[in-house]
Amino acid sequence: MKPLFLVDTDTASDDAVALIMALRSPQVRVLAITTVAGNVAVQQATRNALYTAELCGADVPVFMGAEKPLHRPHQSAHWFHGRDGLGDHGYPAPKRAPEKLQAAEAIIATIESNPGLVLVTLGPLTNIALALQRNPGIASKVDRCVVMGGAPCIVLRSGLLVELVGWHLCRGEAALNPGDIKHVLSFGTPQARFAMECNSRAQEAYFEQTGEHGISLPDPVAMSIALDPTIVTQQSENYVDVETSSELTLGMTVVDRLNVAGNDRNRTVWAAVLEGGEKTKVYWTIDNKRWKQALYSTLR
Secondary structure, eight states: OOOEEEEEEOOSHHHHHHHHHHHHOTTOEEEEEEEOSSSSOHHHHHHHHHHHHHHTTOOOOEEEOOSSOSSSOOOOOHHHHOTTSSOSOOOOOOSSOOBSSOHHHHHHHHHHHSTTEEEEEOSOOHHHHHHHHHOGGGGGGEEEEEEESOOOHHHHTTTOOEEEEOGGGGSGGGSBOHHHHHHHHTTOOHHHHHHHHTTHHHHHHHHHHHSOOSBOOHHHHHHHHHHOGGGEEEEEEEOEEEOOSOSSSTTOEEEOTTSOTTSTTTTTTTHHHHHHOOOEEEEEEEOHHHHHHHHHHHHO
16 A cells, blocks of 8 residues: 655745655655645645646645744745745646645544554644644654654654654755756656746745755655655654744754753753653755655656
């Protein structure tokens, strides 16, 4: 039986490519897509997810979720992905509408009906946190929870088997260089053209931000690991916490890589995490050649 995927996304340009990878992979079946405010407003994220599913010929249900984070206003990333999240190329409206059920409820129902599924999160984890607040028991029914970026404390302390994929894994040699982009466009498929075109603004923003030429694809890297964890070449299991009160480092993920959280001088600060008892799998390096091959295979 194929692994079953549930994908939560704030669908912008790199999310769209990650969705293509999952929807076109012969190795898995995507049960549902849930959307959340992040890169763009949740309404736009939903539209983008529906458009991407149509491009793949997939009728997977899409459920719209949280319009803002749990404790602060929503901030978009228009400057990076464009106003519509897909580089502002004027893609047509999708033919389908989202399902009526709210995303958090859909997450609960999908996990309850399909214990052992893989949860892949590509944006803020607001929907996941809301689902866990309503039904903490779903955490034990998820086989893997692959997270691009950081995760809120509610998720890290829930008992979910979290696998953290950091932004560092999509930079440097992992980014698509001009030669890689030309190679993808040579496939001549609608999915390959869309994957490169919708990331046009993101390519510009990536250069502005880092000085590196190419397209950085964090969510597709995370999806490649969800599809095949052997792409990871270095990993560790550590206690992880998230900064929630500092203005300067709000949302920063702190990894106890030296395993000192339990020391007397640190135990008080890490008390809540230590009480939870769950360590998080953190990925440090990947096989860049294999990650790109995984991407190429779904765009051909």
